[in-house]
Amino acid sequence: MPGRSHPDAPPTGSRDPRPKPALGSTQRALLTHLKRRGTATVPALAAALDLNPETVREHLRSLGGQDLVRRCGRRASGPGRPEVVFSLTAQAEPLFPRREAALLREFASHLVEIGEERLVRDFLERSIAARRRPALARVARLTGRRRMEEVANILAELGFMAEVERAEGALRLRLCHCPIRSLVEATRTPCVMESRLVTELLGSKSRRTSYMPDGASACCYQVES
Secondary structure (H helix, E strand, C coil), X not given: CCCCCCCCCCCCCCCCCCCCCCCCHHHHHHHHHHHHHCCEEHXXXXXXXXXXXXXXXXXXXXXXXXXXXXXXXXXXXXXXXXXXXXEECHHHHHHCCCCHHHHHHHHHHHHHHCCCXXXXXXXXXXXXXXXXXXXXXXXXXXCHHHHHHHHHHHHHHCCCCEEEEEECCEXXXXXXXXXXXXXXXXXXXXXXXXXXXXXXXXXXXXXXXXXXXXXXXXXXXXXXX
């Protein structure tokens, strides 16, 4: 029979695939303090934010259930039982300011301006090549809708929020999100590479029927008969 969890321990159940609820001001303050300090105990957080320790524990349980904080050890701060130490998880990092997307766009734009767009193409070709073989192996024995759905699964894993739908009597692969939109804003080379990969995975000639950079809500592909 499993032992009881420490009262400061966030729950460690399976991840909930649903969108995380909005964070309250107190939870954001807790996360900000942990970001600034790296680690902290319940008493330290309670003192820093002028909160009741039990209130801090309740918020930490909630944040732990969202995979935003974790237990990372214990720390003795005086006589008695050492206190549990908490820190942020990698899942909490996107809650704080980041500039990778803007820098990527600026870098790609710079390469285009100096006539070195081929470096972007070479990089993408290498990146796609590393994924091509396992992806093709997943769809090798599939045909029709089953193959298209597996292609959607592969692209969804890469962040494209892909799905299969039937429109005007034909199956269509719909990419609802572009995870490299910042790069696309600098050069359309990724779009060319994406189209080639989609056609290769589908195993049939396809055409792009809508295009997000042109204002569409999704990039859609339809297999040509």
